Amino acid sequence: MFYRENGQFKTSYRADQQIFPIVQDRWGLLVLLAIAVFAVPMVVDEYMFRAILIPFLILSLAALGVNVLVGYCGQISLGSGAFMAVGAYMAYNTYVRIEGIPLIVALLSGGFFATLVGMFFGIPSLRVKGLYLAVATLAAQFFCDWAFLRISWFTNNNASGSVSVSNLSILGWTIDSPVDKYLLCLAFVVLFALMTKNLVRSAIGREWMAIRDMDVAAAVIGIRPVYAKLSAFAVSSFIVGVAGALWGFIHLGSWEPAAFSIDRSFQLLFMVIIGGMGSIMGSFFGAAFIVILPIFLNQFLPGVGALFGVSISTALVSHTEYMVFGALIVWFLIVEPHGLAKLWSIGKQKMRLWPFPH
Numbered sequence: 001m002f003y004r005e006n007g008q009f010k011t012s013y014r015a016d017q018q019i020f021p022i023v024q025d026r027w028g029l030l031v032l033l034a035i036a037v038f039a040v041p042m043v044v045d046e047y048m049f050r051a052i053l054i055p056f057l058i059l060s061l062a063a064l065g066v067n068v069l070v071g072y073c074g075q076i077s078l079g080s081g082a083f084m085a086v087g088a089y090m091a092y093n094t095y096v097r098i099e100g101i102p103l104i105v106a107l108l109s110g111g112f113f114a115t116l117v118g119m120f121f122g123i124p125s126l127r128v129k130g131l132y133l134a135v136a137t138l139a140a141q142f143f144c145d146w147a148f149l150r151i152s153w154f155t156n157n158n159a160s161g162s163v164s165v166s167n168l169s170i171l172g173w174t175i176d177s178p179v180d181k182y183l184l185c186l187a188f189v190v191l192f193a194l195m196t197k198n199l200v201r202s203a204i205g206r207e208w209m210a211i212r213d214m215d216v217a218a219a220v221i222g223i224r225p226v227y228a229k230l231s232a233f234a235v236s237s238f239i240v241g242v243a244g245a246l247w248g249f250i251h252l253g254s255w256e257p258a259a260f261s262i263d264r265s266f267q268l269l270f271m272v273i274i275g276g277m278g279s280i281m282g283s284f285f286g287a288a289f290i291v292i293l294p295i296f297l298n299q300f301l302p303g304v305g306a307l308f309g310v311s312i313s314t315a316l317v318s319h320t321e322y323m324v325f326g327a328l329i330v331w332f333l334i335v336e337p338h339g340l341a342k343l344w345s346i347g348k349q350k351m352r353l354w355p356f357p358h
Contacts, residue, residue: 019197036186041179049178056291057185058246063271063283064189064196065239070269071277072200073232074212075125076133079118079140080240081264085257086114086144087241088248089154092163095249096156103170107188107245114241115234117144122233126226129215141262148257164254181250188246192239197280199235208232209278240268273329276341285340294321 008023010016020026044053066080091110094101117140124136148154155163168175175184199205207228210218219225248255267290275286297317305312332339 017201019201033190037183041182046178049182051295052291053182054178054185054251056287057182057189058243058251059268059271059291060284060287061185061189061192061246062240062243062268063275063287064193064280065236065243066268067272067275067277067279067283068196068200068208068239069232069236070272071279071282072205072212073208073229073236075122075229075232076130077137077236078134078262078265078269079121079137079144080268081260081262082140082144083114083118083237083240084244084247084264085148085260086117087111087244088255088260089148089163090114090241091245092165092248093154093156095165103168103175103249107242107249110245111238111241114244115238118233118237118240119230122230122237125229125233138262138265141265145257145261162254162256163248165249166253168249175250185246185250188242192242193280196235196239200280204228204231212278270325270329272339274332274339276339277337279338279341281344282339282341285344289340290325293324297321297324 008021010021015021020029040053062080062084065083066077069075069077087110089110090113091106094109095103095106098106121137121140125133128136149161152158155161170184173180175181200208207218207223208231210221210223211225211228211232215225218228244260248259252259271283271286271290273286274289275284276282297320298314301317301320302312336342
């Protein structure tokens with residue numbers, strides 16, 4: 001009854017094409033942002049920030065980038081972890097080698113260099129697709145793992161092979177507490193989500209979706225596959241690179257190449273599949289699911305085992321996590337290929353009809 005479009009008339013083309021045409025959606029988003037900015041820092045403890053909220057925001061940003069490439073353009077990629085690593089390491093080198101560089105510029109520089117690497121490894125998409133393209137992007141993962149592990153320049157000649165950053169600040173704002181880190185990540189996520197939403201609604205976004213649906217037909221109607229595919233790789237790699245820089249600078253503080261292994265690439269792909277391919281909201285749903293599920297299983301399974309007098313080890317919980325992920329991916333691919341975002345869309349549609357379903 002409260003989620004209806006009755007009486008919401010559009011008197012201009014601009015009003016009809018706005019991102020949230022229903023006023024309830026606009027108010028709901030504003031309320032959600034107000035809660036995230038003002039209420040969450042006052043009521044959430046340090047553990048929630050470090051273990052859940054900050055990883056959720058950064059992984060949402062990374063999943064957003066992967067969704068641009070996989071969900072909207074239909075180009076399978078298994079090199080997302082490599083692009084995150086490029087963003088983290090190049091942002092680190094920019095930050096330590098250029099004296100006085102602002103933190104924001106250093107983080108964005110990580111996205112810039114990730115864009116260059118992503119476009120280079122995206123060149124095979126002009127000739128191959130599907131499994132072959134996945135193997136080509138997988139080469140980026142192996143190459144970057146080797147480069148960051150063996151070439152000492154990337155680690156500023158650190159003998160341990162790891163890098164670390166400290167004393168982060170933006171215009172006098174010292175970013176040292178979990179609340180500060182959370183607010184910085186939230187600002188990045190909001191800006192990039194808005195940018196991506198407008199981008200996929202623009203002409204280039206429609207070109208990506210045309211390439212995804214049928215690249216031959218897209219080429220026949222005048223869409224340039226070279227431009228569309230490489231631009232998708234560029235935008236996706238930039239967003240993923242910035243997420244990698246945030247993951248290293250804000251979440252980890254110090255890291256080594258293992259932090260961006262192939263497991264990270266698969267994790268991001270799982271987020272897109274479970275959350276919903278070709279959906280901005282699906283990126284957030286997938287990231288929330290991936291972040292919360294391991295914590296839930298770590299708390300739930302030992303408790304269930306204790307009820308039956310069975311001791312459940314940490315290793316068993318870890319294996320159960322992989323089994324649950326695998327089962328859910330198979331289930332979503334068979335039952336609901338569009339993921340949690342589609343279920344959310346169906347729920348919103350039912351709310352429009354309630355309490356008088358047709």
